[in-house]
Amino acid sequence: MRARLLPLVAASAVGLLALTGCVANATDTGSTGAALTVDSSADACTLSADEAPSGNVSFAVTNSGDQVTEFYLLAEDGLRIVGEVENIGPGLSRDLVVQLKPGHYVTTCKPGMVGAGMDQKAFTVTDSGDDVVIDADLDAQVALANTNYAAYVRDQIAQLLTGTQAFADAYLAGDDDTARALYAPTRAHWERVETVAESFGDLDPQLDLREADLEEGQDWTGWHAIEKDLWPAEAEAGFAAYTPDQRQDLSRLLVEDTTTLNDKVQDLDFTLSQQTNGAIGLLDEVATGKVTGEEEFWSHTDLWDFQANIDGATVLYAGVRDILLEEDADLAAELDTEFAELQALLDAQRVGDGFTLYTELTPAEIKAFADQVNALGEPLNQLTATLVL
Secondary structure (H helix, E strand, O other): OOOOOOOOOOOOOHHHHHOOOOOOOEOOOOOOOEEEEEEEOOOOEEEOOOEEEOEEEEEEEEEOOOOOEEEEEEEOOOOOEEEEEEEEOOOOEEEEEEEEOOEEEEEEEOHHHOOOOEEEEEEEEEOOOOOOOOOOOHHHHHHHHHHHHHHHHHHHHHHHHHHHHHHHHHHHOOOHHHHHHHHHHHHHHHHHOHHHHOOOOOHHHHHHOOHHHOOOOOOOOOHHHHHHHHOHHHOOOOOOOOOHHHHHHHHHHHHHHHHHHHHHHHHOOOOHHHHHHHHHHHHHHHHHHHOOOOOOOOOOOHHHHHHHHHHHHHHHHHHHHHHHHHHOHHHHHHHHHHHHHHHHHHHOOEEOOEEOOHHHOOHHHHHHHHHHHHHHHHHHOOHHHHHOO
16 A cells, blocks of 8 residues: 555456457346356356357356355456346246357356356357347446446455454454465455555545555554564564554454454446546556555565456456447557566466565566566556546
8 A cells, every 4th residue: 555545536367358349238038048047056157068159148047055146257367247136035046148249258156246256167259150239328327437437446344354353353363374375365365456445535544554655643544464474484573563452442443443444345436537547546556556566565465466466457347348449449459468567577476376475586587577567557558547537
C-alpha cells in the first residue's frame, strides 16, 4: 500500500483475451444452442459434458447438496468470471445462458458460497463454424462487464476472508511456518482488487499499511505488522518478537477488518471508467511498490503481489476488451502484446507454486520488469479516454 489512497474511479493468460468476449447472461433457455446440466452436490460439481460448440450454451444447475450453492464459468486462468448463478437453495435449480467463443474455460461450484470453489474442471468450447456475434448493443456490453467485475470483486474478497482466517489461526497458535506459507497466496486476493479495497477509507491503512508510511502516533495493524513478526531475521537489530497478547490483538483486528471489507463489497456497482481506471491503478501499484521491493520489506514476496496486481489488471482489461475492439483495435492489439510480455517476465521467475524472492533478483531483471511496466503503462493510460470520453 502507498501512503496516498486511490479513489474508486478507478488474465494471467493474455492469449485468452481473444477467445472470450462479453457474454449474454440470461435466464432464457429457449435460445438455440447447447444445453448442459450441472449437479452441485456437497463434494462435487458434475457437468453432463466437458465441452460444447461455440454459440449459446445453457447450463441447468441443480443443487443436490444441503447448502446454498453457486455455479461459475470462469476464463481459462480461473480468475475472470464469464458467467455465474448464485443463491441456489438445496433442491432448487437455476439456469445460466452464456454466449461463448471457442476456447478453454473452467467450471466450479461453491457450496456455502464461500472459499475458492471446489471440483474445478476444464471446459472446452469447440468451433461450431458459426460466427459468435456478441451483443452489439454497447450499453448491454458495458452493463455486463460491470456486473461481471462486481462478481469478481466479491469472489476475491470472500476468498481473502477465508484465507485470512486460516492465516490468523496459524499465527495466533504460534505455527509460524504455516502462517508464512499462507501469507503471500492469501494476500494475492487483496492485491488483485487492491484499488477497490483502497476506496474504503480507514480499512486500507488498517489492513495494508507499511511501517515506512506510519504517521506519528498512528497504530500499526494489518498484514505488514504481522509480516515483520513472522520474518524477524529480516527486521532491524533489536526487534523484539510480539507478545501473545499482541499477536491476539493483531489477529483479531485482521479478521474483523477483512470481515468488514467483505460486507462492504456485497452491494458494489461499477462504471466503465471505474474499471478502466482500476486497471491503470493496479499497474501503478506495481510501479510504485512491487517492482521496487518496498511492499514486502521483510518477506520479500513482492513478485507474488506483482502477479496478483497484474491478474487484477488483466481481468479488468479482459472485461472491456470486446468494447475496445470496436473503438480502437490497434490499441487492443498493443495492450495484448504488452500484457503478454510482462507476463512472460513473471513466468520466468516462477519457482514451484511461487516466485523468486525479490532479494534474489539481479539488477538487470529488476530493470527489465520496470521497463516493461512502463511499456504497458503507456497504452493502458489511453484506455479510459478511448472508451469513456
